[in-house]
Amino acid sequence: MQYCVGTHPSRKPPTSAQLNQRAKFGMLVSFLRPISPLIKVGFMGAHAEKQSAWNAAYVYNFKRVITGLGPAYTIDYTKVVYSIGFLSPAYDPRAMTSGAEPYTVVFDWKAFFSPGSGADSDLVTVMVYNPDLDRYAYLANAAPRSALTINLTVPINYMGHQVHCYI
Numbered sequence: 001m002q003y004c005v006g007t008h009p010s011r012k013p014p015t016s017a018q019l020n021q022r023a024k025f026g027m028l029v030s031f032l033r034p035i036s037p038l039i040k041v042g043f044m045g046a047h048a049e050k051q052s053a054w055n056a057a058y059v060y061n062f063k064r065v066i067t068g069l070g071p072a073y074t075i076d077y078t079k080v081v082y083s084i085g086f087l088s089p090a091y092d093p094r095a096m097t098s099g100a101e102p103y104t105v106v107f108d109w110k111a112f113f114s115p116g117s118g119a120d121s122d123l124v125t126v127m128v129y130n131p132d133l134d135r136y137a138y139l140a141n142a143a144p145r146s147a148l149t150i151n152l153t154v155p156i157n158y159m160g161h162q163v164h165c166y167i
Contacts, residue, residue, distance in 0.1 A: 020070030027073055028062055034136055035082055038125060041140070042083025057082065077129060077164040088118045095128075095165035103156055107167050108149040120146035127166040130158050 039057040047056030065079045090109040098104040107126045122145045127138035143150040
């Protein structure tokens with residue numbers, strides 16, 4: 001019997017370590033691929049010379065977000081990062097549903113950043129991930145940092161699901 005790994009056939013079956021590595025790889029690629037546009041910008045300056053922003057994001061998250069024992073791996077959504085760099089992160093960010101506007105997540109934050117690491121005109125990106133549906137809703141470069149709040153309307157079928165919010 002021959003086993004195929006990429007384009008290189010092998011006569012040996014994959015080891016459990018290889019199968020576990022493939023499972024982790026596939027799971028993280030599937031998770032990150034839909035947010036590639038955010039990653040391309042978010043990891044633009046945070047990678048090695050011959051490494052793409054996407055690869056840098058993959059390596060960063062691979063080391064931090066995969067939990068569990070093979071083959072039953074999961075992603076710790078609280079540790080996912082789609083943007084890293086020199087700008088100060090949002091200070092005291094919050095995300096909550098809006099009572100006045102159904103299907104809306106209200107993000108807010110306080111105005112604070114270290115000197116030399118941001119400006120009031122920096123643009124904020126927000127994202128909501130629904131693991132039950134494996135779907136994302138996001139607004140890229142949606143508001144200046146000085147706005148201190150932004151609303152993101154999510155699809156109706158997110159109602160009643162636990163979601164993970166990112167700014």
